[in-house]
Amino acid sequence: AQTVTQSQPEMSVQEAETVTLSCTYDTSESDYYLFWYKQPPSRQMILVIRQEAYKQQNATENRFSVNFQKAAKSFSLKISDSQLGDAAMYFCAYRGSGGSNYKLTFGKGTLLTVNP
Amino acid sequence: KAGVTQTPRYLIKTRGQQVTLSCSPISGHRSVSWYQQTPGQGLQFLFEYFSETQRNKGNFPGRFSGRQFSNSRSEMNVSTLELGDSALYLCASRTDISGRNTQYFGPGTRLTVL
Numbered sequence: 307a308q309t310v311t312q313s314q315p316e317m318s319v320q321e322a323e324t325v326t327l328s329c330t331y332d333t334s335e336s337d338y339y340l341f342w343y344k345q346p347p348s349r350q351m352i353l354v355i356r357q358e359a360y361k362q363q364n365a366t367e368n369r370f371s372v373n374f375q376k377a378a379k380s381f382s383l384k385i386s387d388s389q390l391g392d393a394a395m396y397f398c399a400y401r402g403s404g405g406s407n408y409k410l411t412f413g414k415g416t417l418l419t420v421n422p
Numbered sequence: 423k424a425g426v427t428q429t430p431r432y433l434i435k436t437r438g439q440q441v442t443l444s445c446s447p448i449s450g451h452r453s454v455s456w457y458q459q460t461p462g463q464g465l466q467f468l469f470e471y472f473s474e475t476q477r478n479k480g481n482f483p484g485r486f487s488g489r490q491f492s493n494s495r496s497e498m499n500v501s502t503l504e505l506g507d508s509a510l511y512l513c514a515s516r517t518d519i520s521g522r523n524t525q526y527f528g529p530g531t532r533l534t535v536l
Contacts, residue, residue, distance in 0.1 A: 351527035409467035
């Protein structure tokens with residue numbers, strides 16, 4: 307079974323600084339998809355960024371970028387120029403492309419605090 | 423385009439009762455999945471519906487059931503509620519059940535069982 311591990315339960319960053327959230331996963335599949343979701347106190351789960359495993363290029367969305375290391379099964383999220391609105395719980399998630407493609411497997415989350 | 427909507431947003435029930443939660447997917451999305459979120463277990467997959475058929479089911483007891491209507495709206499039902507069913511129930515929709523598309527989540531229904 308696939309597992310997703312987020313080793314940092316909590317992180318903090320100063321406004322305008324850069325922070326990196328870690329995520330590792332375990333899978334025997336060669337093709338899969340990885341996601342970072344953000345869940346602010348309002349509880350709405352919002353997609354931040356996604357990465358297809360077959361793509362070597364790291365995904366980028368404005369201030370958010372990932373460092374995808376397929377061999378190491380690592381998928382970290384970098385937030386540049388952090389803003390107060392970035393404060394939230396961040397979840398790393400995995401979805402396979404084969405028989406397990408129906409569900410997302412989530413990590414336990416990292417609570418990010420942004421200090422003014 | 424409107425996002426995924428869930429009703430009600432908050433619900434308080436007592437043990438032994440049953441409850442029905444509703445989810446309306448993004449227009450054009452035909453797949454709806456349900457997840458349970460608790461502080462202890464995190465986010466866990468309940469089931470997924472596509473074209474009015476349950477396609478996949480997570481490791482939850484039979485008290486948890488669902489259905490999907492022809493307009494892709496979905497309902498989730500929990501019977502004989504237990505204290506441990508208190509959770510945030512999230513619904514997510516995607517265009518179809520192809521592995522490459524992204525799931526978008528609704529705001530959730532907060533269920534409290536007393």
